Amino acid sequence: MATFVEPRLPRGMRDIVPQKMILRRYVIGVIEQVFERFGFEPLQTPALELAQTLMGKYGPDAEKLMYAARHRDGKEDLALRYDLTVPLSRMVAMNPELVKPFKRYQIAPVWRAERPQKGRYREFYQCDADIVGTSSMLADAEIIAMIFTILRELGFQEFVTKLNNRKVLGALGEYAGVPPALLGGLSRALDKLDKIGREGVREELRKNEIPAESIEKILNLIALPVDDLATWREKFRAFPRGVEGINELEQVLQYTRAMGVNPARLQIDLTMVRGLDYYTGPIFETVVTEPKIGSLTGGGRYDGLIGLFSKNPLPVTGASVGIERIxxxxxELKMFPDNLGKTVTQVLVTVFDAERRAQSIALTMNLRAAGINAEMWYDDDGLGKQLKYAAARGIPYAVIIGPDEAASNVATLRDLATGEQQQIAQTDMAAVLQEKLRHL
Amino acid sequence: MATFVEPRLPRGMRDIVPQKMILRRYVIGVIEQVFERFGFEPLQTPALELAQTLMGKYGPDAEKLMYAARHRDGKEDLALRYDLTVPLSRMVAMNPELVKPFKRYQIAPVWRAERPQKGRYREFYQCDADIVGTSSMLADAEIIAMIFTILRELGFQEFVTKLNNRKVLGALGEYAGVPPALLGGLSRALDKLDKIGREGVREELRKNEIPAESIEKILNLIALPVDDLATWREKFRAFPRGVEGINELEQVLQYTRAMGVNPARLQIDLTMVRGLDYYTGPIFETVVTEPKIGSLTGGGRYDGLIGLFSKNPLPVTGASVGIERIxxxxxELKMFPDNLGKTVTQVLVTVFDAERRAQSIALTMNLRAAGINAEMWYDDDGLGKQLKYAAARGIPYAVIIGPDEAASNVATLRDLATGEQQQIAQTDMAAVLQEKLRHL
Known part of the structure; x- marks a missing residue:
């Protein structure tokens, strides 16, 4: 075998140790359960896709971040998936027999070579739920209601969904007479309104070579009250796409209300853009306002994507929950339930000496058969070292079978938090521990 | 965006549809639970590793199967992991502060460009559990007992563990005077004994240029009864590595017995080799004999691997459960519980018409709040189409709110298996359904 190799991770990658995995699994568990309550089912697609499947779907900024992959037989240009949306579209196009609507979720890693920074990794999980095969705004509304349910069940108190529609963004350009080739620049400028203000947007539009006349029209338009949909509809009278977008916004509001979502929690934001090229209809981001931490999730409708892979295009809408950030x-905010613990192990069965080992082994197996997560000690070490191990790991209980205990088929059960000890018949140990663990 | 792209999967890759994911998740759930009962904790490592981390660890045959990956910044040679063992070793070497013994499991995909064939994929899951930091054979024995527990809880009836030790294999070569450079050829030939018989092995050894004299010695040795460890120990008297290997075999037998494993289920097989280069001590494969389906899992000790990444080497033993095959x-054998079902969705709430939609929406949200997995219908379709959808999906119940029902705040609950219907107050629907689902 090889000689010494420096153990290193690739840039921007990480290992997730058990203590953190316990938290991670809790969050994934809650999300999965809500997804299923809303009628979404699990789907798995491979991490590697053909490069041609992924390229040209996200826009140039995204593509720069993709990892290429290849087997030495050299027959296929592959890439690691950048999100779960394009793979879903490819999969749906390949399987026309799927019953529609097709509602799937997928919780899986994606890869993006973003500049490494605190809390940002190049492999991270996405949690996506999408509805394939309906154009109804009821589907978009349901996605928003589901996101609220997830955030609430995770313990977040207050959130607001910012809602826009790509058709409205498109109509804004038409209305202002922006040449189609410059629409990308218009979107990027508008998206910064919150950060750079009106004057910043004006400057940005100028830089993007948008005609002065168009700039004035746009700035006037976005000064209108966003909630006054009747006025917007009037403005867009000559631009059917814009009217359609406004009508869709209205329907989403109406349906979310029927689902019990408080209307105060839905804010129309006609300058919100969202990054990816493939959106075509409603787009949204849900922002947690209490505690105040910003956008944790977003999504939208992309009715054109499957059509790139299939002669039978299908409408799709969905959302991605920002699980890493969550x-x-x-x-940070100590929102995890107290009883999650540092370890899944519930008891360490110590080994007093070689002679007593067989009893410790038998008791360990006995506890496991009763469904208790039990470890035993492998080596010939003193009790002190074994108990220190249990404490370091955060294991709540230890069992000791010394010579006295062994002789009378009992064992000492020690609560490692309080130091309390009691002697219990070995045959009763499983039942006693089960009872104690129930109250932990 | 791009023009039409043929939707295809890379060679040897697959999508896993929801119906199959339900089965998959069941198996993973059972395995995870047993892993945790035996004191293993979840760990996650990235799919991509530096090429230098993976290369030179598995042997040349394995390396041919690896996928290379790269980001266009070109700074790092990466590869997709080929197993979960080398990444674990890299991780342990990088984190010397980890409390030992460190027991982790990982259930995650690995990538190997094997020749595509039925039931074999180039992305597949491995289910690994390993114990880092003890040389005790108690650890190896525990792994075997755990594998038995997993197979039994999955519903397999009878299995046997074939047990060998790499030290014995090494000593065989020493005993027969095989030059070190030819030991690989010796192992590969011995491994085929079951398939090609003694004469086949003789031929194979000759092809591998092993001296005639050595061949005779080897064939005589492997004709000895495998259970007669005293004789083997005597033969290896001059080869301490061989004696150590025989002693380890004996200890594993003794400890598994203390764990309640029937000794008849452990078969020493001194010609079993297992593919990977890194094993150093006990190696084993567990073979299911009833139903007769062969090896579903295996593992062994690899005390040298962490030493390639660290000046503080640590002993490790572990196993991999062949989840894809399972x-x-x-x-094939219809071993899954009947109540797993084709879908996780428990009820479809139909929409009679636009006027009645709000009631259907409200009831759907109500059922979800009660923990029931509920879908609603999005579009303006007839009831027939909606019920056909539910049947195609295998959803057990449908709810109908027509004009009569809507007027009196009831709903019709239809059992889609039997066709039975009953009217239930909308406010009671969640409780009634919960009760019915409990008996499904």
């Missing part, structure tokens, strides 16, 4: 925030 | 076999 885990970080929940940890 | 899922296939269980499906």
């Amino acid at each position: 885990i970080d925030v929940m940890q | 899922i296939d076999v269980m499906q």
Whole structure:
């Protein structure tokens, strides 16, 4: 075998140790359960896709971040998936027999070579739920209601969904007479309104070579009250796409209300853009306002994507839950339930000496058969070292079978938090521990 | 965006549809639970590793199968992991502060460009559990007992563990005077004994240029009864590595017995080799004999691997459960519990017409709040189409709110298996459904 190799991770990658995995699994568990309550089912697609499947779907900024992959037989240009949306579209196009609507979720890693920075990794999980095969705004509304349910069940108190529609963004350009080739620049400028203000947007539009006349029209338009949909509809009278977008916004509002979503929690934001090229209809981001931590999730409708892979295009809408950010925030704000613990192990069965080992082994197996997560000690070490191990790991209980205990088929059960000890018949140990663990 | 792209999967890759994901998740759930009962904790490592981390660890045959990956910044040679063992070793070497013994499991995809064939994919899951930091044979024995527990809880009836030790294999070569450079050829030939018989092995050894004299010695040795460890120990008297290997075999037998494993289920097989280069001590494969389906899992000790990444080497032993094969076999033999179902959705709430939609929406949200997995219908379609959808999906119940029902705040609950219907107050629907689902 090889000689010494420096153990290193690739740039921007990480290992997730058990203590953190416990938190991670909790969050994934809650999300999965809500997805299923809303009628979404699990789907798995491979991490590697043909490069041609992924390229040209996200826009040039995204493509720069993709990893290429290849087997030495050299027959296929592959790439690691950048999101779960394009793979879903490819999969649906390949399987026309799928019953529609097709509602799937997928919780899986994606890869993006973003500049490494705190809390940002190049492999991270996406949690996506999408509805394939309906143009009804009821589907878009349901996605928003589901996101609210997820955030609430994770313990977030207050959130607001910012809602826009790509058709409205498109109509804005038409209305202002922006040449189609410059629409990308218009979107990028508008998206910064919150950060750079009106004058910043004006400057940005100028830089993007948008005609002065168009700039004035746009700035006037976005000064209109966003909630006054009747006025917007009037403005867009000559631009059917814009009217359609406004009508869709209205329907989403109406349906979310029927689902019990408080209307105060839905804010129309006609300058919100969202990054990816493939959106075509409603787009949204849900922002947690209490605690104040910003956008944790977003999504939208992309009715054109499957059509790139199939002669039978199908409408799709969906959302992605920002699980990595959620885990970080929940940890920072200590939002995880107390009883999650540092370890899944519930008891360490110590080994007093070689002679007593067989009893410790038998008791360990006995506890496991009763469904208790039990470890035993492998080596010939003193009790002190074994108990220190249990404490370091955060294991709540230890069992000791010394010579006295062994002789009378009992064992000492020690609560490692309080130091309390009691002697229990070995045959009763599983039942006693089960009872104690129930109250932990 | 791009023009039409043929939707295709890379060679040897697949999508896993929801119906199959339900089975998959069941198997993973059972395995995870047993891993945790035995004191293993979840760990996650990235799919991509530096090429230098993976290369030179598995042997040349394995390396041919690896996928290379690269980001266009070109700064790092990366590869997709080929197993979960080398990444674990890299991780342990990088984190010397980890409390030992460190027991982790990982259930995650690995990538190998094997020749595509039925039931074999180039992305597949491995289910690994390993114990880092003890040389005790108690650890190796525990791994075997755990594998038995997993197979039994999945519903397999009878299995046997074939047990060998790499030290014995090494000593065989020493005993027969095989030059070190030819030991690989010796192992590969011995490994085929079951398939090609003694004469086949003789031929194979000759082809591998092993001296005639050595061949005779080897064939005589492997004709000895495998259970007669005293004789083997005597033969290896001058080869301490061989004696150590025989002693380890004996200890594993003794400890598994203390764990309640029937000794008849452990078969020493001194010609079993297992593919990977890194094993150093006990190696084993567990073979299911009833139903007769062969090896579903195996593992062994690899005390040298962490030493390639660290000046503080640590002993490790572990096993890999062949989850892909297990899922296939269980499906073929109809071993999955009946109540798993084709879908996780429990009820479809139909929409009678636009006027009645709000009630259907409200009831759907109500059922979800009660923990029931509920879908609603999005579009303006007739009831027939909606019920056909539910049947195609295998959803057990449908709810109908027509004009009569709507007027009196009731709903019709239809059992889609039997066609039975009953009217229920909308406010009671969640409770009634919960009760019915409990008995499904």
